[in-house]
Amino acid sequence: MQVKEDTKGTPVARELALNILYEVMEKGAYANICLENKLRNSQLSPNDKNLVTEIVNGSVRMIKHLDWVLNLFLRKPIDKQNPWLRNILRMSAYQVLFMDRIPNYAVVNDAVDLCRQKCSKALAAVCNGVLRNLIRERGKYVYPPADSIEYLAIYYSQPDWLVKKWVDEYGREAAQAMLYYLNQRVQLTLRHNSLKADRTTVLQELAAEGIQAVASPIIPWSIRVESMDKSLEGLKSFQKGQFYVQNEAAMLAGVIVAPQPGERVLDLCCGVGGKTTHFAEMMDNQGHIEAVDLHEHKIKLLKTNCHRLGVTIVEGVQKDILQIKPVPNRNRVFLDAPCSGLGVLNRRSDSRWRKEPAEIAKLNELQKNLLSVAGQAVLPGGVLVYSTCTVNRLENEAVVNDFLKYNPDYKLEAIDRQVDFLPLDQTDRQAARLGFLTLLPGKYGMDGMFYARMRRG
């Protein structure tokens, strides 16, 4: 939980949380954008800003669980209630059920005040009654049977179709572990930039700047931030380009693609260059990387990132990959395909509610087309790596297997040695020996990610 011990927050903070929650749940605003806009110019203390963020993100993330519990105590279902009452109940239930720091009496008093203000005295009485019952009966709620899909979907607050998909594809135990991880606080991790400093130096600089951080126990080039009370962008170590903020699963692209100094590399779907800049580091800034993305603003940010990190071999290109007619002249091609992002649902509180099962089949088509273009750019003997940050076979193994079917000059290539520092279990190590690395969210303490490495004959 993000709320500090010494604060239960001010009523102003809780009213702001309600207004943001209302925008997100009733008007379809994006939670992260709305939070950023409303908090940027607010006069709230840092503690109150944390409180608003926690209440909004937590309520949005856990809304299915919250609505299910609230419906136990409402005469009319929650989706038929007055929209203000509905959201006051949700954020109050979130504070009671999922936060430790705010006393129940303060939650109820505040909710009743807000209800008087936003709705009516009569609805304030309903609000009071519902919350008191919810608090009194806590621990006695009878959830659906523990072996049902419905139970997992309600308890971990995720769409039913997604829970069913993961239980079908990966088994119930693995699915439950992923669902648990995706509700935990995101671990902030930094990739130290080997062009500028080694990890020990960066850790020392961070400590001198008041940031508590430790070396990742898993990834040799990762730093885990344990606590900080200032923005990273303001740090001297950031401005000197000593690190890049990146999740650990994404930090593996470097060793899986394994680009060498002097090579010609094509990075397709480069985004703002998280992985591109890692490739440049591994190449010791020698050779050439063409980095392509559809969006001009991403290419601009890529250039800014390269500049800060001291990367000089990247050429950022704004282009639709599907329009490229490639020639086979690259040693390595990397495709980080657009995907459903199911492995990183922890990163945005509302993203789970914006996904549609039909989207996965459409993405599979796009991914196959993109991989077909990527494959044409690889020199004979060169390497092709496909990756996504999602977890389902249709967007991952199925795309690669389809490509291999139509491109017999390609073969999967083992990646277990490249990632021998990962504590992979037997099944995952076996798959890595074949050329597939699937990181289920949380399984190795990182977000979900998929990699497949192939070599052209």
Ligand SMILES: C[S@@+](CC[C@H](N)C(=O)[O-])C[C@H]1O[C@@H](n2cnc3c(N)ncnc32)[C@H](O)[C@@H]1O
């Ligand atoms: C998974 S993200 C890439 C993340 C990036 N590689 C990184 O490490 O930060 C997928 C990217 O694909 C880009 N994209 C989607 N369709 C594309 C297309 N047809 N041509 C070029 N880029 C595309 C999106 O703009 C997005 O930045």
